[in-house]
Amino acid sequence: MDVYRTIVTKRDTRDYEERTIADDVLRRILQAGRMAGSSKNEQPITAIVVRDGEQKAALADCGDFTAHLPTSPLVVVIVRTEGSRPFDAGRTAQNMMVAAHSWGIASCPVGIQHDDRAREVLGLPADQIVAMAVTFGYPTGGRPQARGESRMPVDSYAHWERWGQREP
Amino acid sequence: MDVYRTIVTKRDTRDYEERTIADDVLRRILQAGRMAGSSKNEQPITAIVVRDGEQKAALADCGDFTAHLPTSPLVVVIVRTEGSRPFDAGRTAQNMMVAAHSWGIASCPVGIQHDDRAREVLGLPADQIVAMAVTFGYPTGGRPQARGESRMPVDSYAHWERWGQREP
Secondary structure, eight states, rough: OOOHHHHHEEEEEEOOOOOOHHHHHHHHHHHHHHHSGGGGGGOOOEEEOOOOOOHHHHHHHTTTSSSTTTOOOOEEEEEETSOOOHHHHHHHHHHHHHHHHHHHEEEEEEOTTTTTHHHHHHHHHHTEEEEEEEEOOBBBGGGHHHHHHHHOOOHHHHSSSSSOOOOO | OOHHHHHHOOOOOOOOOOOOOHHHHHHHHHHHTTTSSOOOOOOOOEEEEOOOOOHHHHTTTTTOOOOOOGGSEEEEEEEEESOOOOOOOOHHHHHHHHHHTTTOEEEEOOTTTOOOHHHHHTOTTEEEEEEEEEEEEOOOOGOOOOSSSOOOHHHHEESSTTTTTOOO
């Protein structure tokens, strides 16, 4: 699929088929995340692959809106070093999700970073923080974009030179 | 270019030719950012397009490591609503940068969010915050990845089920 079309058609989707994500695909998803740039190339981001049922259930207890987490074939927890930028975690996650979308795999970020229990479940060292969990799976019904979330109009999204200034 | 290859070959690059980025390309870069998902689809992110020389110079005064900002053909300032997640700003920026890379345009995030003067220069309302600036331009010498930043080994990047656990 064309890069631009892949990017603009990606929708956050939580309903997945049971179908497993193959190991070589998982490896490329991780590689997409690993190659994301970071501030001063400090590489504060790492990833924890979670496929074990008990681990997924334990993580689901660590946040709201996590009902789909135990049924997701793959969960990747994005971890960042304390003091690093959540912005860089977003870059990483988007790389993973856009790559996955290009192979027909849907995904959705899930917040479990507000709960210290997630740190325990994952066995994080003191200087590591959960940035976000991301669920992955083949979308139910085979449609990569099940929910066509609307977006604000371009004129509200883009400002020119200064806030509130319209296109010249 | 293949989606996966585009994603993994993207390098943050600050050295650009003077060549202008065409309006239709700019529009697609903005659209790539606009279509990035956000927590609960709250859409806290907006973008300010900066191409005016004085505005670029003023922004360069608002951060460190901004020397290349005045010579970048295009600066897009990613703005977020107070209380929103910088993570979502990272998703937006990555969408823009990967799309741009697919058209041979290099880019680099630049931190100007630590300086209240940036808010003044951009005329932001009280509830809006600079998340990051991103510079764009055709890379000097026509090479999309001028600096091949190294990355930590995959074995350090990816953990399995729990922090520190190696691949099963």
